[in-house]
Amino acid sequence: LKDISIERIRDEFIKIINSENPSSGIVMLQKFGLLKNIIPELEEGIGCMQSGEHVYDVWNHLLYGLQHAADKKWPLTVRLAALFHDIGKPKSRREETRIGKKKYTFYGHEVVGARIAQKIMERLKFPKVEIELVVKFVRWHMFFADTENITLSAVRRMITNVGRENIWDLMNVRICDRIGTGRPKEDPYRLRKYHSMI
Numbered sequence: 001l002k003d004i005s006i007e008r009i010r011d012e013f014i015k016i017i018n019s020e021n022p023s024s025g026i027v028m029l030q031k032f033g034l035l036k037n038i039i040p041e042l043e044e045g046i047g048c049m050q051s052g053e054h055v056y057d058v059w060n061h062l063l064y065g066l067q068h069a070a071d072k073k074w075p076l077t078v079r080l081a082a083l084f085h086d087i088g089k090p091k092s093r094r095e096e097t098r099i100g101k102k103k104y105t106f107y108g109h110e111v112v113g114a115r116i117a118q119k120i121m122e123r124l125k126f127p128k129v130e131i132e133l134v135v136k137f138v139r140w141h142m143f144f145a146d147t148e149n150i151t152l153s154a155v156r157r158m159i160t161n162v163g164r165e166n167i168w169d170l171m172n173v174r175i176c177d178r179i180g181t182g183r184p185k186e187d188p189y190r191l192r193k194y195h196s197m198i
Helices: 006-017 022-031 058-071 076-084 109-123 128-139 152-162 164-179 189-197
Strands: 094-098 101-105
Touching (some): 022 058, 109 128, 128 164
């Protein structure tokens, strides 16, 4: 791999991401010791457990999110954002104990993740336009909290953050995030409400 140009590696990586089964491709890269030479940051998610609604560690969460984007035939930028959206979690994970129960927090993981995603894509020499879009999706994928407190002005701010032409792709990244938690339902009430507000 050290003797192969970065552009060639990027092109082959894109073929994996755009394939029908990209999650298997990423697993094979890891299994054969290639991933650590291309995107070592992804391997940090292996065994990085989450709490709350997450069933999987960060690694599997990202793989399930990516695979859902592929199953839906969504574009490359959505697939990459699905793969990278929580890549900042291993670096931002903190352990807390509440009422004798261990819990993990990941405050600011979307900001950390956006920086990591940018570094990865710049290293692989992706076009600037694609880098900016994926970084935006990673940075803003945590775009809503309590359903009852979502305001139209907050929705407008989010549309301004990612651009009117990209808001539906951001919604799709959020769906990938949800599916990656191990929950089968794609459009819960919160997402449907946000959808209608947009």
